[in-house]
Amino acid sequence: MDVKLLLTVFSTIFIAELGDKTQFATLLYAAGPTNSKLTVFLGSALALVMASGIAVLVGSFLAQHVNSKHLSWIAGLGFICVGIWTIMKA
Numbered sequence: 560m561d562v563k564l565l566l567t568v569f570s571t572i573f574i575a576e577l578g579d580k581t582q583f584a585t586l587l588y589a590a591g592p593t594n595s596k597l598t599v600f601l602g603s604a605l606a607l608v609m610a611s612g613i614a615v616l617v618g619s620f621l622a623q624h625v626n627s628k629h630l631s632w633i634a635g636l637g638f639i640c641v642g643i644w645t646i647m648k649a
């Protein structure tokens with residue numbers, strides 16, 4: 560296992576997930592007085608694991624059919640577009 564890659568992926572995803580809508584949704588479920596905190600944690604953790612699994616599968620498939628440089632450009636442009644959209648909505 561590549562520990563450097565593991566730490567890079569962990570820190571990137573951890574920082575990206577802080578304060579996003581998924582975390583707020585989980586927070587709201589956990590705030591429900593009758594909701595089991597363990598059930599909320601397990602449900603949100605399972606959802607994130609499955610979503611990440613889908614991303615890995617799709618990324619692996621795309622890497623076989625699309626040049627990695629093109630994927631980087633597409634991802635970068637996507638983030639720029641989301642940033643511009645966010646600024647315009649503010």
